[in-house]
Amino acid sequence: AASRYTTVYLVNNPDVSSDSRLKEQVDSIPQWLIDFCMSNEIKRYHMKSGGTECFGVIITDEVYEQVNQHTDGLIAKGDDGFYSVRYADWQNILLEGLRRMAIN
Numbered sequence: 001a002a003s004r005y006t007t008v009y010l011v012n013n014p015d016v017s018s019d020s021r022l023k024e025q026v027d028s029i030p031q032w033l034i035d036f037c038m039s040n041e042i043k044r045y046h047m048k049s050g051g052t053e054c055f056g057v058i059i060t061d062e063v064y065e066q067v068n069q070h071t072d073g074l075i076a077k078g079d080d081g082f083y084s085v086r087y088a089d090w091q092n093i094l095l096e097g098l099r100r101m102a103i104n
Helices: 031-039 062-068 087-103
Strands: 045-046 053-056 076-078 083-085
Touching: 031 062, 053 062, 062 076
Parallel strands: none
Antiparallel strands: 045 053, 076 083
């Protein structure tokens, strides 16, 4: 987290390992976590470093404390004190919330 990249360009979508043999302690996403992520509005913003328009969640001390009481690393706090989010996981939590809404 202390060596942050400002931009990463990929030619193709990343191929992320998802094989069941690589995973353990598999369980359903708890409803409280889905509710929490669904209740955090996705914001539009510009980075102070002069970046282009971005979209994402805004992490405050309160959000960090609430999530990290019950999860391991969804939101991280770097040595520099800045927060980062595992966006692929956050998006999967949102998708699971939408999936549950659609089947009910």
